[in-house]
Amino acid sequence: PWTIGNDENWQKTHRLGGRLWVVGGAIMIVSAFFTIEIAIGVLIAVIAMSALVPTIYSYRLYKKHKASGIEYAPVFHRKSDKVGKWITIIVLPIILISVTVLMFVGDVNVDFGAESFTVSASFSETLTIHYEDVDRVEYRESFAIGNREYGFGSPRLSTGIFRNQEFGRYTLYAYTGGGGGVVLHKGEDILVIVLKTPEETKALYDTLSAKIQ
Numbered sequence: 001p002w003t004i005g006n007d008e009n010w011q012k013t014h015r016l017g018g019r020l021w022v023v024g025g026a027i028m029i030v031s032a033f034f035t036i037e038i039a040i041g042v043l044i045a046v047i048a049m050s051a052l053v054p055t056i057y058s059y060r061l062y063k064k065h066k067a068s069g070i071e072y073a074p075v076f077h078r079k080s081d082k083v084g085k086w087i088t089i090i091v092l093p094i095i096l097i098s099v100t101v102l103m104f105v106g107d108v109n110v111d112f113g114a115e116s117f118t119v120s121a122s123f124s125e126t127l128t129i130h131y132e133d134v135d136r137v138e139y140r141e142s143f144a145i146g147n148r149e150y151g152f153g154s155p156r157l158s159t160g161i162f163r164n165q166e167f168g169r170y171t172l173y174a175y176t177g178g179g180g181g182v183v184l185h186k187g188e189d190i191l192v193i194v195l196k197t198p199e200e201t202k203a204l205y206d207t208l209s210a211k212i213q
Contacts, residue, residue: 002062005072009065013058020050035177040103040155106157108173108195110204112211119193121173123152124159133186134212139205140181143192145172167192182208 003010024046031042065072106122120126144164151160155176162172167183170190174181179198182205184191195201 001075001077002072003058004075006062006065006070009058009061009072012061013054016057017050017054020053024050103154104156106154108157108159108175108193110193110195112207117208117211119173119191121152121157121159123157124173127171127173127191129184129186129191131211134208135185135187137185137205137208137212138183139202140183141179141198143181143183145174184208 003013028039028043028046031039034042062072102123108119108121111118111120115132116128116130118126118128144166145158146162146164146167148158149161149163149169151162151172152158153160153176158172158174158176160172161169163169167190170192172192172194174192174194175196178194178196178201180194180201182193182201184193193201193204195204
């Protein structure tokens with residue numbers, strides 16, 4: 001609110017904020033070419049920098065002005081402003097905590113039945129596949145994920161519809177950064193499952209191979 005009471009404070013703060021948001025936007029564009037873990041880390045850092053630095057700068061300028069005797073115009077506060085302030089104080093931490101939890105929790109699960117198995121992941125739909133419908137299954141030590149067309153992505157999970165040069169359009173249920181991959185071919189449809197470690201993914205392949213054969 002102190003920026004409203006002084007034209008110099010307002011102009012200097014917003015000029016600084018404008019430069020920071022331009023630079024931050026350029027940094028976020030570049031980060032899109034890196035892994036999702038790096039991109040999300042950069043996003044959080046840029047938003048924090050772009051929001052906090054102008055706030056701290058304007059407050060320090062306000063204190064400097066007050067110490068030198070520069071008067072600030074009084075700021076009129078409506079009742080709705082006070083209500084909005086308390087709503088922000090209550091709601092913002094809830095949003096931040098929820099986003100943090102969303103980014104770093106979740107699991108990919110494969111459950112086997114007598115005639116079919118299910119693949120499920122947090123924040124994504126559950127797939128049920130009959131063993132007899134799978135044409136073949138293979139294990140890959142590595143593969144190019146490609147680009148997500150839609151779905152869910154976080155530092156922990158990558159799920160949804162993806163596209164790469166080898167498979168074209170395919171479905172992925174994976175731990176981000178997990179090792180290897182089980183590739184299931186069902187007609188023209190391809191499903192890739194990646195568990196937390198290469199050992200877990202290889203064990204999944206062995207189990208599926210035995211049931212499909």
